[in-house]
Amino acid sequence: MTSETELTDWRGKALHFERQINQTVIGQQQAVRDLLLAVFARGHVLLEGQVGVGKTTLLRAVAQGLGGRYQRIEGTIDLMPADLIYYTYLNSDGRPCVDPGPLLKQGEELAIFFFNEINRARPQVHSLLLRVMAERSVNAFNRDYAMPHVQVFADRNRVEREETFELPAAARDRFMMEISIDTPNEDAVLDELMFNPRFHDVDSLIGGIDSGLIAYYQLNRLAAQIQQHVQTSPTLHRYALDLWKASSRPGAYGIRLSDVEMDQLIQAGASPRGMSYFIRAAKVRAWLENRAMLLPEDMQAVFRVTMAHRIFLHPMYGYRKEELMPALIEGILNGIAAP
Numbered sequence: 444m445t446s447e448t449e450l451t452d453w454r455g456k457a458l459h460f461e462r463q464i465n466q467t468v469i470g471q472q473q474a475v476r477d478l479l480l481a482v483f484a485r486g487h488v489l490l491e492g493q494v495g496v497g498k499t500t501l502l503r504a505v506a507q508g509l510g511g512r513y514q515r516i517e518g519t520i521d522l523m524p525a526d527l528i529y530y531t532y533l534n535s536d537g538r539p540c541v542d543p544g545p546l547l548k549q550g551e552e553l554a555i556f557f558f559n560e561i562n563r564a565r566p567q568v569h570s571l572l573l574r575v576m577a578e579r580s581v582n583a584f585n586r587d588y589a590m591p592h593v594q595v596f597a598d599r600n601r602v603e604r605e606e607t608f609e610l611p612a613a614a615r616d617r618f619m620m621e622i623s624i625d626t627p628n629e630d631a632v633l634d635e636l637m638f639n640p641r642f643h644d645v646d647s648l649i650g651g652i653d654s655g656l657i658a659y660y661q662l663n664r665l666a667a668q669i670q671q672h673v674q675t676s677p678t679l680h681r682y683a684l685d686l687w688k689a690s691s692r693p694g695a696y697g698i699r700l701s702d703v704e705m706d707q708l709i710q711a712g713a714s715p716r717g718m719s720y721f722i723r724a725a726k727v728r729a730w731l732e733n734r735a736m737l738l739p740e741d742m743q744a745v746f747r748v749t750m751a752h753r754i755f756l757h758p759m760y761g762y763r764k765e766e767l768m769p770a771l772i773e774g775i776l777n778g779i780a781a782p
Contacts, residue, residue, distance in 0.1 A: 470627030484723040485666045486619025490598040498598040507652045511554025511659035514545040518563035524571040558597040562607045576617040619720040621752035673726040678782035698774040710755045717753040739781035
C-alpha cells in the first residue's frame, strides 16, 4: 500500500470513528473533533467542564474506539506518586506482595492513561505525570520503563475548588489541548439526554462503540506520515510566527481590549512546545479535510484549543480570565492578517 493510499484509508477510518463518537456523546461535535485531532497528532488532552456534562463519558468512548491497553486512576487528595507505579497487599498466605501499578501494569503496550479529576491529586503526582507525558517513560525499581504509545487523557471540573490543586504552568503546557465541555444548548439534544433511555446507561452506551476501530499501535507511524505529507509555505510560516509573537505582545500588533493596559496584560505567552503542538494539530485538520497543503483556516480552527491554556495573564487581570481570554484569542485571530 502506497503512502497516499494508506493516508486515504486512514482518513476514512478516522472520520468513521468521529461519527461513532458523535452518536455516543451528542451535542459535543467540536470537542469530539478536537479530540480526534489530538489523537492523530499524538498529543495529550485535558478536558474541563462542569459536573455531569459528559467529560468522563467522552474520554471512555474515545478509549473504547481506539483500543489498545487502557488504564485509569482517580485523582484524590491522598494519592501519592508511588500509587501510580506499584501497590502493596497481603496475599492469601499473609505475605506482603508488590504488584505493578497502573503506569507499569501494561508495560510498553500502555495506550491510554486516563486520569480522572486530575486537579484533586497533589503536585507530587503532577510532577510524575509530567515525565510520563514529556518523555513517555518512568523510572521505578532502579530502571526506566518506556511507554512509547501512551497518550494521557485527563479531566477536571471547574466548579469544585475545595481540596483541589491547580495544575502548574509546566503541567498544563504538556497538554496539546485543553478542551472545554459545556452543556449543549439545543433543545432537541437536551430532550434526548433527558428522555432517551439509551443515554441513561453509560456502560451500554460506550459498549456500542466498535472496539479497536483504530489500529492504535500504528498511530505513531501514521502521525509522522501525516506531518510529512501536509506541506506549508513561507507565507504560512510568517503567519504562524506573527500569531506566536502576538500571544506574548498583543499590543504591538494593534490588539486592544476594553479596560485593559495591553502592555501589562500578558505574563507569559505561548511556548515553543506549544507552537509545535499548534502546527501538528493544524496539519492533522488539513489531512482530515483531504488536503496536502496547510491553509490559514486550519491554523485558525485549532488556535484557541491549543493556545488559550498557554497564555498566562498578569495576576492583576487573572480574575477576569474567563472574560479576557476569549476576547484576546479573537483579537489575535482578527488582528493578524491571514495570507
